[in-house]
Amino acid sequence: MDLAWTDFLNSLVRDWRGGGGPAEDHLAQPAWQSAFLAKWGLDAPVPAATADLDAARRLRALLLDLAARVLDGGTIPADGIGALNAALAGAPVRRTLEAGGEHAYAVRLGPAATGWTVVLGEVAASFARTLAEMDPARIRLCANPDCRWAFYDDTRNGSKRFCEPSTCGNLMRVRRFRRRRT
Numbered sequence: 001m002d003l004a005w006t007d008f009l010n011s012l013v014r015d016w017r018g019g020g021g022p023a024e025d026h027l028a029q030p031a032w033q034s035a036f037l038a039k040w041g042l043d044a045p046v047p048a049a050t051a052d053l054d055a056a057r058r059l060r061a062l063l064l065d066l067a068a069r070v071l072d073g074g075t076i077p078a079d080g081i082g083a084l085n086a087a088l089a090g091a092p093v094r095r096t097l098e099a100g101g102e103h104a105y106a107v108r109l110g111p112a113a114t115g116w117t118v119v120l121g122e123v124a125a126s127f128a129r130t131l132a133e134m135d136p137a138r139i140r141l142c143a144n145p146d147c148r149w150a151f152y153d154d155t156r157n158g159s160k161r162f163c164e165p166s167t168c169g170n171l172m173r174v175r176r177f178r179r180r181r182t
């Protein structure tokens with residue numbers, strides 16, 4: 001399942017084969033920024049200003065840290081909630097009434113402003129909704145320590161451990177097999 005916050009965390013692509021190569025950071029790339037904004041229906045200037053990029057990297061580090069904490073059934077400490085709330089404050093919400101669709105009327109929530117502070121607030125909101133409205137125990141970082149790809153495990157039995165069985169899952173299986181033989 002694709003969520004704005006997993007998409008955002010995965011802007012940092014690590015060398016999942018464990019070659020020790022540098023991580024590829026897509027965050028500063030205008031093409032990544034445009035694609036991210038379009039995918040999540042958000043509006044901000046591209047390329048992002050340096051100060052916005054710094055704030056984005058800080059939020060990414062925070063979300064990675066918080067995701068790692070809840071991975072094994074842990075909880076988010078008060079200062080983590082405070083930091084998340086500070087990011088949420090950057091995204092004022094506008095309610096609109098819409099007619100038609102599944103029900104006769106629907107109240108929709110959307111960002112009340114544009115800009116990177118709002119985008120980052122929406123990303124923080126996506127993580128907050130996962131904690132509050134979905135199952136935080138299904139938040140995952142790929143079990144390959146060299147990968148750490150973020151995802152939400154929506155399999156029926158919640159047994160997904162790797163971003164992709166064919167890449168990281170396979171790699172870790174091969175490593176386990178080799179360890180057993182030596």
Ligand SMILES: [Zn+2]
Nearest residue numbers: 142147163168
């Ligand atoms: Zn992986």
